[in-house]
Amino acid sequence: MTASTKNNSNTATTLYDKLWQSHLVEVSNSQAIEGETPLIYVDRHLIHEVTSPQAFANLKFHNRPVRHPERTIATMDHNTSTRSLEINAAGEGAANQLRTLAKNCQEFGIELFGIGHKNQGIVHVIGPELGLTLPGTVIVCGDSHTATHGAFGALAFGIGTSEVEHVFATQTLRQTKAKTMKIEVNGQVGAGISAKDIILAIIGVTGSAGATGYVVEYTGQAIRALSMEERMTVCNMSIEFGAKAGLIAPDETTFAYVKGREYAPKDELWQQAVNDWKALKSDKNAVFDAVVTLDAKNIKAQVTWGTTPGQVTAIDSKVPSPDDFKEAVEKESCQAALTYMGLTAGTQITDIEINKVFIGSCTNSRIEDLRAAAAVVEKYSTQGKKVSSKVDAIVVPGSYRVKTQAEQEGIDQVFINAGFEWRLPGCSMCLGMNDDVLTVGDRCASTSNRNFEGRQGRGSRTHLVSPEMAAAAAIEGHFVDLNAS
Amino acid sequence: MEKFTAHTGLVAPLDIANVDTDQIIPKQFLQKTTRTGFGQHLFHDSRYLDNAGTQENPDFLLNKPQYQDASILLTRENFGCGSSREHAPWALEEFGFKVIMAPSFADIFYGNCINIGLLPIKLPEQQINELFSYSQHSELTLLVDLTQNTIATITANNEKHVYTFSLDSFHQYCLEQGIDSVGWTLKKLDTIKAFEANMPAWQ
Numbered sequence: 054m055t056a057s058t059k060n061n062s063n064t065a066t067t068l069y070d071k072l073w074q075s076h077l078v079e080v081s082n083s084q085a086i087e088g089e090t091p092l093i094y095v096d097r098h099l100i101h102e103v104t105s106p107q108a109f110a111n112l113k114f115h116n117r118p119v120r121h122p123e124r125t126i127a128t129m130d131h132n133t134s135t136r137s138l139e140i141n142a143a144g145e146g147a148a149n150q151l152r153t154l155a156k157n158c159q160e161f162g163i164e165l166f167g168i169g170h171k172n173q174g175i176v177h178v179i180g181p182e183l184g185l186t187l188p189g190t191v192i193v194c195g196d197s198h199t200a201t202h203g204a205f206g207a208l209a210f211g212i213g214t215s216e217v218e219h220v221f222a223t224q225t226l227r228q229t230k231a232k233t234m235k236i237e238v239n240g241q242v243g244a245g246i247s248a249k250d251i252i253l254a255i256i257g258v259t260g261s262a263g264a265t266g267y268v269v270e271y272t273g274q275a276i277r278a279l280s281m282e283e284r285m286t287v288c289n290m291s292i293e294f295g296a297k298a299g300l301i302a303p304d305e306t307t308f309a310y311v312k313g314r315e316y317a318p319k320d321e322l323w324q325q326a327v328n329d330w331k332a333l334k335s336d337k338n339a340v341f342d343a344v345v346t347l348d349a350k351n352i353k354a355q356v357t358w359g360t361t362p363g364q365v366t367a368i369d370s371k372v373p374s375p376d377d378f379k380e381a382v383e384k385e386s387c388q389a390a391l392t393y394m395g396l397t398a399g400t401q402i403t404d405i406e407i408n409k410v411f412i413g414s415c416t417n418s419r420i421e422d423l424r425a426a427a428a429v430v431e432k433y434s435t436q437g438k439k440v441s442s443k444v445d446a447i448v449v450p451g452s453y454r455v456k457t458q459a460e461q462e463g464i465d466q467v468f469i470n471a472g473f474e475w476r477l478p479g480c481s482m483c484l485g486m487n488d489d490v491l492t493v494g495d496r497c498a499s500t501s502n503r504n505f506e507g508r509q510g511r512g513s514r515t516h517l518v519s520p521e522m523a524a525a526a527a528i529e530g531h532f533v534d535l536n537a538s
Numbered sequence: 539m540e541k542f543t544a545h546t547g548l549v550a551p552l553d554i555a556n557v558d559t560d561q562i563i564p565k566q567f568l569q570k571t572t573r574t575g576f577g578q579h580l581f582h583d584s585r586y587l588d589n590a591g592t593q594e595n596p597d598f599l600l601n602k603p604q605y606q607d608a609s610i611l612l613t614r615e616n617f618g619c620g621s622s623r624e625h626a627p628w629a630l631e632e633f634g635f636k637v638i639m640a641p642s643f644a645d646i647f648y649g650n651c652i653n654i655g656l657l658p659i660k661l662p663e664q665q666i667n668e669l670f671s672y673s674q675h676s677e678l679t680l681l682v683d684l685t686q687n688t689i690a691t692i693t694a695n696n697e698k699h700v701y702t703f704s705l706d707s708f709h710q711y712c713l714e715q716g717i718d719s720v721g722w723t724l725k726k727l728d729t730i731k732a733f734e735a736n737m738p739a740w741q
Contacts, residue, residue, distance in 0.1 A: 078733045084726050088707035092723065094733055096741055104623065106571035146569030153571045190741060197622040197646060213624035213650035223723045225730055229706065261556060262616040265645060295619065297645050318740040326740035361556055382555045486565045505560045505620060507583045
């Protein structure tokens with residue numbers, strides 16, 4: 054990582070600067086105190102059942118309305134059962150939160166996509182697929198993976214419940230401007246390398262807190278070549294190395310994806326929007342506070358071995374040892390991670406056996422993710438191979454629309470015939486708030502975003518991988534180097 | 539929000555880096571619709587040997603008799619990383635913590651602390667190391683004075699060290715005055731309306 058020299062005479066700005074400036078609510082001097090944190094305008098507020106109830110309760114306590122219910126969209130995702138459409142199916146606590154969300158949305162006039170609604174799904178899957186996520190907007194949600202929407206050139210980030218309340222009441226947020234980091238992935242990735250591998254490789258370089266205090270912009274040939282769904286996978290995991298938000302400048306790929314979606318601007322408004330969106334890119338001479346460069350051709354399929362996303366390595370390598378690290382903190386973290394993960398330094402990654410597979414989450418549950426995993430499954434099927442008898446594997450589509458699309462394409466049958474369970478949409482085993490939970494000692498190949506201790510269930514062990522890698526692990530019972538076989 | 543001016547309290551030294559919000563408050567406790575009831579589940583998986591939370595883990599820091607009244611958490615880098623759940627600072631606050639000290643915090647967690655009046659203090663790693671070493675030998679009490687931006691140590695053998703810390707000036711103002719952030723912004727509604735009047739139609 055290199056810090057560029059700031060040139061005061063340089064008026065070139067980054068994409069983040071432009072988004073910031075266009076959303077800065079200028080408060081006159083007479084209204085503000087010295088050094089007051091700036092207010093920025095929020096265009097879209099996405100909410101779900103877990104982080105909103107206390108915000109609604111405070112609004113009621115103060116007798117305040119939601120200032121712009123039409124800029125707010127609610128879905129049910131974190132707690133929902135993936136086995137049943139029955140609201141009580143995931144337990145009393147979940148049902149209470151889901152009912153509370155429904156009641157609050159009705160009371161405050163907010164559109165809700167509840168269980169069974171055609172638009173229901175993981176908040177970061179439905180925003181883009183409905184055209185609610187637009188370039189040049191500020192999008193917030195009480196969920197740290199809101200950075201996903203940055204794939205469209207929107208400034209999108211996760212907020213706490215006090216901030217959810219602030220957005221409800223004012224449609225603004227108080228924000229300190231972040232530093233900027235450019236992450237350039239040059240050249241082309243090799244065959245079979247996914248967006249998940251790109252972002253895991255980036256986190257492997259920066260470390261789990263390498264971008265704390267920064268908004269990152271992903272650029273370079275390998276990023277530009279990605280589809281929108283792949284870009285979402287990359288931006289989704291920005292928080293996993295501490296970034297406030299992740300951005301990719303919008304281009305023709307973006308416009309083509311957004312056009313015609315249910316909530317996207319239409320006709321003349323569409324033309325105006327695209328004209329505005331075309332200006333959304335960092336100027337050629339824009340100066341970033343930090344720059345990270347990766348060569349795409351060196352990126353291999355990635356597997357996490359530890360308990361932070363930064364503890365990651367290539368599929369053809371070995372589990373590291375504390376001696377491989379320089380810093381004392383890293384050595385200790387490595388040792389603690391090996392103990393928790395039940396791994397021995399020097400073990401080949403491909404020798405690690407797993408007994409659970411989760412394909413889903415806001416990182417990797419979109420139609421392209423499911424197609425990619427299904428393609429691997431189909432390849433094995435032609436050899437007569439199915440999910441290993443030692444493995445339980447579930448596939449959880451990100452939304453009803455994804456589920457329906459996959460079923461129209463026959464993807465559900467590919468999974469079901471190979472021994473995977475095909476479930477209903479939701480956050481599911483990514484965080485295990487419903488009953489999709491691992492138990493002590495379970496080892497899971499997961500397409501989700503966090504391998505923290507206990508994340509998928511107390512005492513369980515998570516290895517983060519791409520959908521393709523998860524599918525292959527389900528069948529072989531261990532990690533597989535798909536490029537070597 | 540209650541005003542925060544100064545606090546004197548006992549330090550609990552949690553010598554672990556990258557403590558994530560899943561560890562601070564695991565997901566099974568996020569199903570409440572109230573703002574209270576989280577303190578008893580703070581650090582659940584480390585604090586209790588069983589899932590029901592009835593058997594305390596005697597090895598866990600906060601279960602040790604000498605830290606029962608701790609109100610200042612001293613910890614390591616990247617504290618509060620991961621999920622944006624404000625339930626994490628709520629749990630720390632309800633347990634009795636008023637101040638969290640670390641070399642660095644995750645951004646969302648830091649903001650959440652400020653918003654509920656739990657004071658996050660960033661100190662250089664060297665100073666954090668010093669505080670850890672003081673706390674190892676004997677009980678460490680700190681006097682945190684927000685108005686002066688100072689931290690003074692009071693050790694059992696009466697050693698005194700003073701550190702200074704900085705905070706964003708507006709954060710400091712909000713904490714000291716106990717500002718209702720929403721009420722504060724609502725006073726600027728005319729400015730927000732003027733901004734809205736100039737927004738592009740597609741937005």
